Amino acid sequence: MKYDVLIIGGGPVGNYLASLLSGKLDVAVVERKGSFGGKACTGIIGAEMYEALGLPEKAVLNAYNGAYFISKGSVFEISRKNPQAYLVDRKILERELAKRAIRRGAEYYLATNFLRFKNGKALVQHLDSQFEIEAEVYVGADGVNSAVARNIGTKTEGEVLKGWELEVLGNFKRERVEVWVNKDINPEFFFWVAPINEEEARVGTFGSIDALAKFLKLRRIKGGNILEFKSGAVILGWRKPWVKGNIALLGDAALQIKPTTAGGIVFGAYCARVLAKAILTGNLQMYEKGCSWVREQISFGLRVRKVFKDLSQEKIEEIFGILSTEEARRIIEERAEFDDHVRTIKALLKSPKLLAKLIRVAPWILRALI
Ligand SMILES: Cc1cc2nc3c(=O)[nH]c(=O)nc-3n(C[C@H](O)[C@H](O)[C@H](O)COP(=O)(O)OP(=O)(O)OC[C@H]3O[C@@H](n4cnc5c(N)ncnc54)[C@H](O)[C@@H]3O)c2cc1C
The missing domain is CATH 3.50.50.60 (FAD/NAD(P)-binding domain)
Structure with missing residues (x-):
């Protein structure tokens, strides 16, 4: 046939x-x-x-x-009424x-x-x-x-990246994803913790297995609490x-x-x-x-990825400082779209206050994105 x-x-x-x-x-x-x-x-x-x-x-x-956004030195929370x-x-x-x-x-x-x-x-x-x-x-x-x-x-x-995905047992806040950015542990990518419920979550990152092991220690997830372990790749x-x-x-x-x-x-x-x-x-x-x-x-995401790779952890801490301001959180809470990062980042850059702060921290980011 x-x-x-x-x-x-x-x-x-x-x-x-x-x-x-x-x-x-x-x-x-x-x-x-x-x-x-x-x-x-x-x-x-x-x-x-x-x-x-x-x-x-x-x-x-x-x-x-x-979501909770967690860097080496700070934490901020974004919360919206509806599921994102x-x-x-x-x-x-x-x-x-x-x-x-x-x-x-x-x-x-x-x-x-x-x-x-x-x-x-x-x-x-x-x-x-x-x-x-x-x-x-x-x-x-x-x-x-x-x-x-x-x-x-x-x-x-x-860019080929190896990815790791675990299901673990622990204590989690069911309706919040955790996004951890710590380039000292993993220069390639962030870590995520995505709860399935209060006691099970999917944890992962892209990069080395060593980075994942260090993160589990930092997040106090015991090696013996892993229920599932998978690896894969993306390009x-x-x-x-x-x-x-x-x-x-x-x-x-x-x-x-x-x-x-x-x-x-x-x-x-x-x-x-x-x-x-x-x-x-x-x-x-x-x-x-x-x-x-x-x-x-x-195309825009690849530029953001390049910026992420070029940022030091110190600069990331400063950017976390900007993103945790009331103005930035308000814009994210009102305008961010999970699948439209072009729109989300452009909405943030339209705020004169945030733009001025970003120019002080790392003017090259703007050149890279715009
Ligand atoms: C660690 C990790 C975490 C991820 N987390 C997320 C996430 O949270 N959200 C998200 O959106 N994406 C995530 N992704 C990416 C996501 O997995 C892929 O984008 C998604 O699977 C793409 O779907 P697909 O159907 O295109 O390809 P695939 O899911 O790869 O499906 C391809 C299918 O083709 C079959 N196949 C392959 N070769 C042949 C062949 N020769 N003949 C017949 N069949 C074949 C395979 O068996 C497979 O079933 C993650 C990836 C990794 C590695």
């Missing part, structure tokens, strides 16, 4: 695309694993986008309406999206590995047998190490092109990842919507253009 669309990779983004297209077109998904979930991923997703994208409520484990972010269960998220797609007619090939394209068809392997699947359009939603991207000869320019940067002939890349496979937090589910799902429209209208070429919001966020 020839499908209209073959999606390679049944992660959250591939399954979301399958749910959007099935019922309208003949869709198949090949997934290497024999079941959904299992990837190292904390599962923090902006609440507004989660709802706007229609992602499944059933996967939500917890909701955060605020959700913590989701990846397995349930992926399964629910796959269920939606299957109910609408999509066919899933689990435990099936995409090998390469051969004469315009996808060569795949299930157990010890190889066979070909043919489609009008192929979508590589097979993650950062995308075999589809390699096959079509894309160019990757980015922050660009992979181009996103479309070659009748093959498109989507999600992590296209590096649709937020450079500030390494979150990829919202950008991937946003681009899935654009791609679904491009496929349905028979105009794949409008896909990249239609994702301009995501491309702008990535």
Whole structure:
């Protein structure tokens, strides 16, 4: 059988695309694993986008309406009335999206590995047998190490970061995420503590395992209290092109990842919507253009990432001093958007008071961002 669309990779983004297209077109998904979930991923997703994208409520484990920002020398709290972010269960998220797609007619090939394209068809392997699947359009939603991207000869320019994700037992404030910035321990990234409930949380960072070990000590989380330990990787940067002939890349496979937090589910799902429209209208070429919001966020996020890497801990302490002022907290509480860092940072820089303070601390930051 020839499908209209073959999606390679049944992660959250591939399954979301399958749910959007099935019922309208003949869709198949090949997934290497024999079941959904299992990837190292904390599962923090902006609440507004989660709802706007229609992602499944059933996967939500917890909701955060605020955060503690903790540096070496200070702490400040941001609190808002409504939930700003959700913590989701990846397995349930992926399964629910796959269920939606299957109910609408999509066919899933689990435990099936995409090998390469051969004469315009996808060569795949299930157990010890190889066979070909043919489609009008192929979508590589097979993650950062995308075999589809390699096959079509894309160019990757980015920073590879190893990530760590633990589930631990301890005492936590359920409705607050903790964001720890301590470059003496980890020059690469911040640490996060995302409570599942009052006694369990997901803790993680990107960087070295040694940095993670030091953080656990600082946060007083005992090594013996770890319930789950996972590692993974992200690439922050660009992979181009996103479309070659009748093959498109989507999600992590296209590096649709937020450079500030390494979150990829919202950008991937946003681009899935654009791609679904491009496929349905028979105009794949409008896909990249239609994702301009995501491309702008990535481009700005990469500049913010560079600023973060260039900042010393002393400067970070001074910036924490600025961000913990009443004026900054008011702007963040009123205007910040979890998934729109361009808007959030621009709102902060529009305040003459904050701008003057920032110019005193590190004028080069402005040059880097504007
Ligand atoms: C430590 C860590 C924490 C993170 N925390 C968050 C977070 O809190 N929030 C957030 O939004 N993002 C987070 N991310 C990023 C997030 O995990 C990714 O952006 C997200 O998984 C991207 O989804 P995807 O469907 O594009 O790719 P993936 O989730 O990577 O899914 C790709 C799928 O393709 C399959 N596949 C791969 N190769 C083949 C093949 N050859 N044939 C068939 N199938 C194949 C894989 O098995 C997989 O199921 C985190 C990442 C890490 C490493």
